[in-house]
Amino acid sequence: MTVTDTPTVPAPRAKRRLTTSKAMVEAIAQEMERNPEVVYLGEDVGSYGGIFSSTTGLLDRFGPDRIIDTPISETAFIGLGIGAAVEGMRPIVELMFADFLGVCLDQIYNHMAKIHYESGGVVKVPMVLTTAVGGGYSDGAQHSQCLWGTFAHLPGMKVVVPSTPADAKGLMTAAIRDDNPVVYMFHKGVMGLPWMAKNPRATDDVPDGDYEVPIGKARVAREGNDVTVVTLSLSVHHSLDVAETLSAEGIDVEVLDLRSLVPLDREAILTSVAKTGRLVVVDEDYQSFGVSGEVVATVTDHDPGLLRVPVQRVAVPDVPIPYARPLEYAVLPRHDRIEAAIRRAVAA
Amino acid sequence: MDAQTRVSLYETMVLSRTYEEAILREYHADKGPGFDIGKGLVPGEMHLSAGQEPVAAGLCAHLTRDDAITATHRPHHLAIAHGVDLRRMTAEIFGRETGLGRGRGGHMHLFDPSTHFSCSGIIAEGYPPALGQAFAFRRRGTDRVAAAVTGEGAANQGAFHESLNLAALWSLPVVFVVEDNDWGISVPRTASTAVGSNALRAAAYGIPGERVEDNDVEGVYAAVGRAVARARAGEGPSLIEVHTLRLWGHFEGDAQGYRQDLADAPTHDPIPRYERRLRDAGLLDDAAVERVKASASERVEDAIRFAKESPLPDPAAATAYVFTDAPSAGGTR
Numbered sequence: 001m002t003v004t005d006t007p008t009v010p011a012p013r014a015k016r017r018l019t020t021s022k023a024m025v026e027a028i029a030q031e032m033e034r035n036p037e038v039v040y041l042g043e044d045v046g047s048y049g050g051i052f053s054s055t056t057g058l059l060d061r062f063g064p065d066r067i068i069d070t071p072i073s074e075t076a077f078i079g080l081g082i083g084a085a086v087e088g089m090r091p092i093v094e095l096m097f098a099d100f101l102g103v104c105l106d107q108i109y110n111h112m113a114k115i116h117y118e119s120g121g122v123v124k125v126p127m128v129l130t131t132a133v134g135g136g137y138s139d140g141a142q143h144s145q146c147l148w149g150t151f152a153h154l155p156g157m158k159v160v161v162p163s164t165p166a167d168a169k170g171l172m173t174a175a176i177r178d179d180n181p182v183v184y185m186f187h188k189g190v191m192g193l194p195w196m197a198k199n200p201r202a203t204d205d206v207p208d209g210d211y212e213v214p215i216g217k218a219r220v221a222r223e224g225n226d227v228t229v230v231t232l233s234l235s236v237h238h239s240l241d242v243a244e245t246l247s248a249e250g251i252d253v254e255v256l257d258l259r260s261l262v263p264l265d266r267e268a269i270l271t272s273v274a275k276t277g278r279l280v281v282v283d284e285d286y287q288s289f290g291v292s293g294e295v296v297a298t299v300t301d302h303d304p305g306l307l308r309v310p311v312q313r314v315a316v317p318d319v320p321i322p323y324a325r326p327l328e329y330a331v332l333p334r335h336d337r338i339e340a341a342i343r344r345a346v347a348a
Numbered sequence: 349m350d351a352q353t354r355v356s357l358y359e360t361m362v363l364s365r366t367y368e369e370a371i372l373r374e375y376h377a378d379k380g381p382g383f384d385i386g387k388g389l390v391p392g393e394m395h396l397s398a399g400q401e402p403v404a405a406g407l408c409a410h411l412t413r414d415d416a417i418t419a420t421h422r423p424h425h426l427a428i429a430h431g432v433d434l435r436r437m438t439a440e441i442f443g444r445e446t447g448l449g450r451g452r453g454g455h456m457h458l459f460d461p462s463t464h465f466s467c468s469g470i471i472a473e474g475y476p477p478a479l480g481q482a483f484a485f486r487r488r489g490t491d492r493v494a495a496a497v498t499g500e501g502a503a504n505q506g507a508f509h510e511s512l513n514l515a516a517l518w519s520l521p522v523v524f525v526v527e528d529n530d531w532g533i534s535v536p537r538t539a540s541t542a543v544g545s546n547a548l549r550a551a552a553y554g555i556p557g558e559r560v561e562d563n564d565v566e567g568v569y570a571a572v573g574r575a576v577a578r579a580r581a582g583e584g585p586s587l588i589e590v591h592t593l594r595l596w597g598h599f600e601g602d603a604q605g606y607r608q609d610l611a612d613a614p615t616h617d618p619i620p621r622y623e624r625r626l627r628d629a630g631l632l633d634d635a636a637v638e639r640v641k642a643s644a645s646e647r648v649e650d651a652i653r654f655a656k657e658s659p660l661p662d663p664a665a666a667t668a669y670v671f672t673d674a675p676s677a678g679g680t681r
């Protein structure tokens with residue numbers, strides 16, 4: 001893993017405020033300009049512009065030969081992306097919701113993710129698989145999952161999960177340029193969509209021009225000394241909100257945005273926990289056998305003595321995401337649960 | 349076709365449309381300001397079936413509550429035509445504890461064991477379970493059938509083809525129905541398959557395939573009649589595609605900027621058209637139409653009232669029902 005603290009390619013120029021989805025689209029457009037081998041395919045990515053605005057305006061700019069609507073045949077078109085990547089193209093393929101993983105999982109974990117290894121490193125699969133994740137708007141058990149723990153569990157694909165507009169752009173650029181398969185998971189709640197509850201943090205400064213955010217480098221979203229919150233995606237925004245509230249009471253929360261699960265920036269986790277001695281993990285995926293356990297193990301494998309108090313985990317309690325709002329809010333990591341967990345950690 | 353059946357097809361279509369109009373009203377009532385999909389009495393995605401009533405009416409006229417249906421993300425017309433309890437279905441859509449799934453499922457996940465009705469939000473994935481229901485029905489020596497319904501977009505999914513193959517191979521009593529409304533969200537049928545009619549695909553599996561044109565409820569009724577008779581007689585599955593119409597957006601909030609056929613779509617509305625036909629045949633008059641509409645509206649508003657007056661689920665019970673609490677039934681039923 002090679003990571004650098006600073007962006008690799010020309011320094012960011014002017015900053016403008018963009019939504020996460022616009023920032024993501026900007027990166028795709030810039031890479032398509034740079035490299036004719038980049039194409040984007042998936043369901044409703046053409047004239048619709050992506051159900052979650054992942055491709056808005058791209059059809060007009062690049063035409064139907066490069067922004068390609070597919071039939072509802074995920075196994076076929078994801079597999080097609082793999083074959084094209086093997087031949088040196090740089091396809092970006094969209095699986096509309098991560099929840100639909102089941103209909104095309106074989107192509108993803110047995111092919112996209114394993115070809116490089118099985119070929120002894122001889123065959124590369126430089127593709128990006130994009131997919132929307134997350135709930136909070138009553139879309140039910142088949143349309144609200146994160147499942148990033150599942151992708152991250154299966155070896156051979158990088159897994160990136162941006163939470164801010166600037167990262168959405170920089171990580172997309174890095175993902176397209178990466179010679180490995182990269183799964184790029186965007187939470188609907190961070191995209192800044194006009195038809196969802198507005199999250200003020202979903203619009204933010206985005207550097208102009210060409211830059212990468214290195215994959216595998218976590219970001220300290222807020223510095224603090226009392227307790228570390230390790231989290232990702234929409235939960236970063238919630239955790240920052242809670243941290244601000246608690247700072248009025250003198251509780252100083254550090255928020256670490258993982259940005260990518262594979263590779264996982266274990267060093268950043270250890271550095272922060274070594275400083276605060278307290279760990280809260282916030283994860284919108286299912287609790288058991290997933291990201292939160294991995295983060296905890298990262299600390300305890302290294303030195304359980306770093307922890308002054310027991311770890312608090314705020315995740316989905318191993319239940320399908322319920323439809324009715326009171327039930328869904330009860331199981332998702334929202335402000336109330338995050339705040340309670342931080343209070344427990346600092347009180348212990 | 350006898351007069352009574354024709355009028356009842358009309359009644360079913362009117363009930364379904366009345367229902368969809370009421371859900372449309374309730375869905376949009378409190379999404380503002382602007383449009384926030386997560387807000388309101390009915391949050392989340394909403395896929396309405398207005399325009400596709402002929403499929404449900406024509407299909408379900410041949411089914412009893414003992415026959416099974418697996419429907420799609422656009423399930424209401426099928427649920428209504430199949431006789432799913434309107435109050436409990438509505439309560440589910442409103443996320444209430446009295447709902448079919450106690451508020452856990454929502455509008456894409458309606459399960460009613462009393463009518464063997466179910467649906468799924470994952471495209472084409474309702475086809476395989478229908479095989480299993482048919483398998484169980486036949487194994488128990490009954491002549492019950494399972495109907496599996498998808499959209500034309502779903503016919504390009506692997507599960508569709510595997511299901512046709514297995515059902516044909518094992519002569520399972522399944523009626524496969526494809527609702528071709530020309531659109532898979534924003535992708536027209538012509539951009540998703542090179543085959544002109546999905547009914548032709550039946551040939552690949554050695555089963556009868558039939559396409560019903562023009563969203564014609566009586567055409568659906570006739571085609572399904574043949575397919576159900578075949579299935580009940582133990583002669584295996586059939587595939588029927590109906591050229592139908594998605595009158596509204598893919599989901600509510602869909603501005604349909606991609607769609608060129610909208611300008612004249614309302615004139616194709618199958619309900620006024622069928623109504624005219626029945627009037628011309630002397631089977632309906634103003635008073636009868638009024639009666640049908642009033643009764644539909646009364647049933648629908650009763651269901652909506654029931655849903656609204658029902659309690660929301662207790663957040664403390666959010667993790668209930670992942671597993672059954674009952675001791676194992678040990679294979680008895």
Ligand SMILES: Cc1ncc(C[n+]2csc(CCOP(=O)(O)OP(=O)(O)O)c2C)c(N)n1
Pocket residue numbers: 043072074096100103420421422469470471498499500501502503527529531532533594598
């Ligand atoms: C496996 C899978 N892929 C994609 C989707 C997203 N999706 C939901 S409905 C839909 C279009 C379905 O079109 P069609 O089968 O024709 O049914 P219609 O909506 O027209 O009734 C798509 C792509 C999904 N739910 N499941």
